[in-house]
Each structure stands twice: as C-alpha cells, then as structure tokens.
Amino acid sequence: MLSIRRRGKNGIYYIRGSVALGDKRIKVKEFSSGTSDADAASHLMAEYETKLRHQLMFGPAALIAQGTIADAFDSYLSKAKPPCPSDILRIGKLNERIGELSLQEPKQAWEQFRRAYLNDHAPAGQDRYRSVFQAAINTYRELHDLPPLRIKGIPFDNERVRFLTKEDRDRLLAAYAPHVQPIITMLAFHGPRIQTALQMPWGVYGVDMHRESIRLNHTKNAVIQSVPMHHRVKAALLPIWEQRGRPMKGHVFLNRLGEPYKDTRLASVPGGNPLKNQHKTACKRAGIEDFTIHDWRHHWASHCVMAGIDLITIMHMGGWKSLRMVQRYSTVGVDHMRESINKLD
CATH class of the missing domain: 1.10.443.10 (Intergrase catalytic core)
Incomplete structure (x- = not known):
C-alpha cells in the first residue's frame, strides 16, 4: 500500500510504499506530491497507485499506452545534463504541435509533424528535429525498461569538403x-x-x-x-x-x-x-x-x-x-x- 506523510515547514505531503498484485510488487521510493493540500495529495496517490497496478497487470508497455509525447519531453528535459538551447527550442515546437498525441505511435506523430512543419526546412535541419525527438522518446522508454526506438534519419548530403588555397x-x-x-x-x-x-x-x-x-x-x-x-x-x-x-x-x-x-x-x-x-x-x-x-x-x-x-x-x-x-x-x-x-x- 502507498501512504502519504507530511514533511517540512511548508507541510508538503510525500508519497511512499509499495504496490502489489499477486506475487508481483513495485517498491516506490519516497517522492514529493508538490502540495500541502491533503485531499489533492491523496488524489495524486490514488492515481499513481492505479497506474502502477495497471503496469503490474499489463507490463511496462501499459505506461507507454497511457503516456503522451509531452511526457517524453518532460523526461528528457529533466535529465541531469540538459540539451543545448537550440534543441530546447526545437522541443518547444514539437511539443506545441504533437505533444498531446499518444506515445503508442511515435513514428506516426513524427511524420505528422514533419509534413506539417518541416517542408521548408533543409534536410539537415529536419534531421536535427528528428534526432532530439528520438532522444526524448527513448529517454522515456528507458525509464520504463523498454527497448529503444529508432526513427529513420532524413537523408542529406553531408560529405561536402570545400577549401581554399x-x-x-x-x-x-x-x-x-x-x-x-x-x-x-x-x-x-x-x-x-x-x-x-x-x-x-x-x-x-x-x-x-x-x-x-x-x-x-x-x-x-x-x-x-x-x-x-x-x-x-x-x-x-x-x-x-x-x-x-x-x-x-x-x-x-x-x-x-x-x-x-x-x-x-x-x-x-x-x-x-x-x-x-x-x-x-x-x-x-x-x-x-x-x-x-x-x-x-x-x-x-x-x-x-x-x-x-x-x-x-x-x-x-x-x-x-x-x-x-x-x-x-x-x-x-x-x-x-x-x-x-x-x-x-
């Protein structure tokens, strides 16, 4: 069972415990609910417990089915080593247009974004969007013990070598x-x-x-x-x-x-x-x-x-x-x- 406990001078509620289903169990390390409202913290705990039970029943892929592409971007931006400023801007563009789409079909979401937004971009520029999108998706998948996903690269001529005497x-x-x-x-x-x-x-x-x-x-x-x-x-x-x-x-x-x-x-x-x-x-x-x-x-x-x-x-x-x-x-x-x-x- 999960439980909540109030901590600190601000009275923030923290959630911890474990969720079990049959002989399967997920241990939850203590984390902040981000609120000092008991009802809100209890609601968050119940939602989280339901999600974990769903994962125990159907496996890690169940979380992917419930998640959105915006969730993948959140995971990617939360890494200890953040991406470069240009990639953060690209993530903003991607999130604005396809962030609400399900993580079940990321390749289709990418193609939708590419056709709607990147037609006027050079191939190398398109591939930079693809690269950061793929990195975000795979960060989320790694967190949930799923194999990485590869999105086909944009072909472009990167072999130019020009120099002067x-x-x-x-x-x-x-x-x-x-x-x-x-x-x-x-x-x-x-x-x-x-x-x-x-x-x-x-x-x-x-x-x-x-x-x-x-x-x-x-x-x-x-x-x-x-x-x-x-x-x-x-x-x-x-x-x-x-x-x-x-x-x-x-x-x-x-x-x-x-x-x-x-x-x-x-x-x-x-x-x-x-x-x-x-x-x-x-x-x-x-x-x-x-x-x-x-x-x-x-x-x-x-x-x-x-x-x-x-x-x-x-x-x-x-x-x-x-x-x-x-x-x-x-x-x-x-x-x-x-x-x-x-x-x-």
Whole structure:
C-alpha cells in the first residue's frame, strides 16, 4: 500500500510504499506530491497507485499506452545534463504541435509533424528535429525498461569538403570588413562553428591572451576543448585586447555598432548567420565562388589533414563527437599526397 506523510515547514505531503498484485510488487521510493493540500495529495496517490497496478497487470508497455509525447519531453528535459538551447527550442515546437498525441505511435506523430512543419526546412535541419525527438522518446522508454526506438534519419548530403588555397585564403581574409576580419581569422585557423566564435568571451573560459590559448565551447555537441592559439589569430586579437584594456571578461567580437552579436541559437527560430551579407560581399571582392561561411570549417580541417595532423586530433580540436564525422577529410590527405608525389622528377 502507498501512504502519504507530511514533511517540512511548508507541510508538503510525500508519497511512499509499495504496490502489489499477486506475487508481483513495485517498491516506490519516497517522492514529493508538490502540495500541502491533503485531499489533492491523496488524489495524486490514488492515481499513481492505479497506474502502477495497471503496469503490474499489463507490463511496462501499459505506461507507454497511457503516456503522451509531452511526457517524453518532460523526461528528457529533466535529465541531469540538459540539451543545448537550440534543441530546447526545437522541443518547444514539437511539443506545441504533437505533444498531446499518444506515445503508442511515435513514428506516426513524427511524420505528422514533419509534413506539417518541416517542408521548408533543409534536410539537415529536419534531421536535427528528428534526432532530439528520438532522444526524448527513448529517454522515456528507458525509464520504463523498454527497448529503444529508432526513427529513420532524413537523408542529406553531408560529405561536402570545400577549401581554399593559401593564396585564396589570404585574399578572401583581406576582403572582409575590418571588424569582421578577426572573426574570420579565427574560423580559418581554428575551425569553430560561427556561433561558437561569435559568443566567445575573454579570459580562461574563452580567449586567454596570457596563456595564448583558446577554450572552444562546442555547444552543439557539448564538447569543450582548450587549444593553443595560432599565431595569426594572436596577431589579429592582440591589438583588440590591448585597445580594450586587457579585459578578462566580456565578448571578444563586437559588431560594427560595438555590441555583442546576438546568439541565434537562442532565437525563436534556430539558425541564421549574422555575417552572411559581409561574407557574400567579401567573396565577390576576392573573386571566390561556391564558398559558404561554414566552409571555413571545412577549409581548416582540410588544411589540418594536409599539414599531417591525424584525424583523432582534428576531431578533438574541432569539437566533433565521432571520428566518422571527420573521415570525409581523409581523402583530402590522399589527394594532397598524390599531388606532392607527382612533383617528383
């Protein structure tokens, strides 16, 4: 039997005990009812006991039948390690449209959301929604001792590798507006994602001019990596640091109005690039075609390979979570070696 007990100065009722059916029993660790109202706490206890008896009778799948997709999102957001801000926004969109649907048919719920809301999204963007939806469903299933569910991924071409020659790199760097050049220099020689760079602070948690190191907070994959500062990046940042009085906090990069860049990962619609127009103008000035601002990340990784840096080190420095994500750059090394060997007489 379950019982309630009043605790604390606020008189909150707590529930504990066990529920049995035949030779089956579920022990319930004490948890808060969240209320000091005896009737409300008793009602909650009765509902919970009914749910547990239903589980004893029909197995863990019974809880899935009773639950909603919103319950899965609650379980996922309650984890000790919360998802990144962009994924929290995606969960909000998902919850708003399909949160009330039953957990019995999550694949059908996902397809309903995808068709109604994601038609105009790029495949990679759709797959990020799918990924966080699947993670939430499986968090809930794991809590109830059910096997994980796999929702088919959205196919997209993620094999693009685009890089510049050193001459083209320097010409393009020089073509940017002066306040943008230091940002792009960091992209070219350290390879962070654009928002990782734009939100970087001064000091030990970001750009540490004293130690000549950069702490890259790869928020997308929850990876934090401290790396030595490239001499070109130091040359670009040192005058800014000196001019601002050698700060140990605050944003490193400011826009043309002298204000920090907005973190578009926290916007109501994730994504967006505040440097898109400046990049487009710089490419036109430098005569560079088919080179997006994200391609600076490909450029950095490709030149790391050509410089002989191993893929494991590139993976750690670039904040990728798996070696599979950087294996696309391995062919760059092969092509570079072929080009070099052909120069021999």
